[in-house]
Amino acid sequence: MDIAERGQSAETRYRMAFCALHSQIMGLAMGGDHIRQYGLSMAHKDWDIAEFTDSHGRLGKPLDTGKVLVHRSIRIQEPYLVWDSGKTNDDEPRDLKPSKGVLGDFVKLWQGNAEAILRFARKHGVLMLDEEGKPSSHWIPEGREHLEWWCFISRRACAVLNIAAALVQGELGPAEDWNVIDSSLDASFPKSKNRSTPHGLSAARMHFQSELEVWAELGRITLSIRRDNRRNAWVTEIDFGSRLFAVLALQLLLTVADADGLYNCDGCKLPYARPRQLKRPKPGQSNFCPQCGRQAALRHADLRRKSRMRQARQLYGEGMSVVGIADRLKATPATVGHWVKLVRR
Ligand SMILES: [Zn+2]
Numbered sequence: 001m002d003i004a005e006r007g008q009s010a011e012t013r014y015r016m017a018f019c020a021l022h023s024q025i026m027g028l029a030m031g032g033d034h035i036r037q038y039g040l041s042m043a044h045k046d047w048d049i050a051e052f053t054d055s056h057g058r059l060g061k062p063l064d065t066g067k068v069l070v071h072r073s074i075r076i077q078e079p080y081l082v083w084d085s086g087k088t089n090d091d092e093p094r095d096l097k098p099s100k101g102v103l104g105d106f107v108k109l110w111q112g113n114a115e116a117i118l119r120f121a122r123k124h125g126v127l128m129l130d131e132e133g134k135p136s137s138h139w140i141p142e143g144r145e146h147l148e149w150w151c152f153i154s155r156r157a158c159a160v161l162n163i164a165a166a167l168v169q170g171e172l173g174p175a176e177d178w179n180v181i182d183s184s185l186d187a188s189f190p191k192s193k194n195r196s197t198p199h200g201l202s203a204a205r206m207h208f209q210s211e212l213e214v215w216a217e218l219g220r221i222t223l224s225i226r227r228d229n230r231r232n233a234w235v236t237e238i239d240f241g242s243r244l245f246a247v248l249a250l251q252l253l254l255t256v257a258d259a260d261g262l263y264n265c266d267g268c269k270l271p272y273a274r275p276r277q278l279k280r281p282k283p284g285q286s287n288f289c290p291q292c293g294r295q296a297a298l299r300h301a302d303l304r305r306k307s308r309m310r311q312a313r314q315l316y317g318e319g320m321s322v323v324g325i326a327d328r329l330k331a332t333p334a335t336v337g338h339w340v341k342l343v344r345r
Pocket of ligand 1: 289
């Protein structure tokens with residue numbers, strides 16, 4: 001890739017790849033079953049080796065943040081998937097937390113079964129593509145998207161994972177997958193006459209980074225803030241703009257980056273990609289990004305302990321028994337006894 005190419009916007013690169021793949025998918029539709037089989041049989045093995053999947057072989061990352069607005073009124077009108085906001089209150093779109101398995105379901109869709117795409121869209125949402133097949137920057141109340149576009153984007157996500165898995169193992173990645181991303185590439189990444197131009201693995205990584213930038217840019221993921229009344233605090237969270245494509249882009253990037261998922265740090269209050277070697281926090285449990293780390297965790301635990309101690313002393317002052325307080329605060333009677341021993345009735 002030369003400098004001029006790197007300077008192209010993600011949208012231009014997406015558009016070029018889209019045109020190239022369009023003809024490829026038309027070819028598939030005319031009976032390239034062995035090629036259809038290719039993407040997934042190869043996927044299972046290599047995604048497991050690269051540890052993109054969990055111990056059950058499932059793809060996807062938990063996203064403890066953000067929402068997607070999913071239409072209820074979605075149907076197939078060949079060759080389109082059509083959606084609108086419905087006619088009654090019961091048809092109104094639902095605000096859903098993105099599910100962990102959404103990427104795993106999505107990368108199977110390119111094999112081109114309209115019913116499977118419809119089931120997926122009803123469960124997770126539509127891609128929200130504009131009239132040209134490009135992911136929209138905003139949520140659209142009604143519209144339609146060509147089923148081929150779904151196949152194209154699903155196949156492309158699959159190609160990203162296949163290449164990422166190969167690169168992890170020090171390999172260039174399958175030519176079929178590179179062809180999906182950019183049909184003008186020579187997937188053997190040969191040396192060129194210009195010695196300063198990268199070749200081999202470093203060239204493959206450079207092109208791959210450029211592909212990831214396309215996903216990041218089209219995902220248009222931003223940050224927003226909301227009030228969490230249960231915790232009586234402001235919480236920053238990822239803003240997907242209610243769009244499923246943004247969720248898919250983020251899950252794909254997290255998988256390639258080998259993070260366990262996206263969580264909100266209770267220290268700095270920012271969303272962070274949690275390293276896999278750290279244990280996954282239970283819902284509602286405090287957790288911290290690597291930057292805030294153990295120190296913030298200890299400080300937090302100390303604050304929590306002090307607050308419970310204050311509560312215990314107050315209840316004791318109001319005449320509650322030590323056993324009663326222990327039960328209420330989920331502490332042992334010995335701990336509560338220790339907390340209140342200096343307090344006189
Ligand atoms: Zn933090």
